[in-house]
Amino acid sequence: MEVELPRELEAVRKTVRDFVQRELEPIAEEIDRTGEVPPRLRPLLARNGYLGMRIPEEYGGAEISLFAYCLTMEEFSRSHRVFTIVSGESSGLTPMAIVRHGTEEQKRKYLPGLANGTISTAFALTEPSAGSDAAAIQTRAVPDRGGFVLNGTKHFINGGHEADFVMVMAVTDPEKRARGGITSFLVDQGTPGFSVTRVETTIGSEAIKLAELSFEDCWVPESAVLGNVGDGFKFAMESLAQGRMSVSCACIGTADRLLEMMVSHAKSRYTFGKPLAERQAIQWMIADSAVELTAARAMTYETLRQIEAGKEKSSVGPGMCKLFCSEMVGRVADRAVQIHGGMGVIRGFPVERFYRDIRHYRVGEGTSEMQRHIISRSLLKD
Secondary structure, eight states, X not given: OOOOOOHHHHHHHHHHHHHIIIIIHHHHHHHHHHSSOOTTHHHHHHHTTOSSTTSOGGGTOOOOOHHHHHHHHHHHHTTOHHHHHHHHTTTXXXXXXXXXXXXXXXHHHHHHHHHHTSOOEEEEOOBTTBSSOGGGOOOEEEXXXXXXEEEEEEEEEETTTTOSEEEEEEESOTTTTTTTTEEEEEEETTOTTEEEEEEEEOSSOTTOEEEEEEEEEEEEEGGXXXXXXXXXXXXXXXXXXXXXHHHHHHHHHHHHHHHHHHHHHHHHXXXXXXXXXXXXXXXXXXXXXXXXXXXXXXXXXXXXXXXXXXXXXXXXXXXXXXXXXXXXHHHHHHHHHHHHGGGGSSTTSHHHHHHHHGGGGGTTTSOHHHHHHHHHHHHHOO
16 A cells, blocks of 8 residues: 655655665765764755755745655655754754744844755753653743843753754743743854763764753843744744654654565575565564554655644644654564564664664654653543
């Protein structure tokens, strides 16, 4: 069963897949070998239009639809998760918040550089005491000298160690908090009081780094405020809802690649005189993976259609997609490792790397448990 797409979106998929196979697959092997993102990756993506994909054309972007962007993330994830991260940082959480809510000055300052790959950014929400419960952040921003003074710590910030600027969420009204008391700030690297205090390596690829960011009496001007004071939490949730759609498609792309690898290995690997493909246990693992992948794709594509038609404005639909897809790809990856046997657990084989990388999806952009909370709360609130 194939989930059909309009002709223009199928053309997007084909174009991106050709680019991935031709240009990115060799880089994926290099990333695995060295544990580093090669400097040529960002310029390569920029030259081919894969940075700033959702940024308006007047600021140097391609201004494609959310659906087309998510399909691109799906195709990138078939090769390496690093590609979705590097490309996504220029079209995801922070850039789209600036597009929707930034001043003209902020748009001119940041968006062209994100689109052409000369600057990078990060989204700084998570803290040591506030992960899924984002409203519990402790970083404070106090009015001072025509601006604000920030104090606090952010951690697990993807790419925060090398970002040229970060979108920081801070409490401006402790009484209101998520209801008008959290504000977004755009803070440039090098601002006095802003420092990178630690860099972590994740369970997945060694090239993916998470940073701890510290703010100690960090003064920023009023022009660093994104949107209105107090609207930051709303911006963050808005960005995360659409971000969950791109994560869902990344899970779909990875599962699709893993299923292809399972089928290929089952046909070529023989045990006791027969290919694995003739073993019922293997057949059932492949069948279950195909069914779950098809269901995930149908749910996600339909939710994207609803969002673009203006019919899905809550966080429930994206939460359902992110929950189902991230759990689905975990099961598919586990079956892929099992079918590949020894090759599935040895470093240097793609199956093993996919298995480690996809574990992040059930945690990042809101844990599975948080998605269940969002979904059930919506159903039970009346």
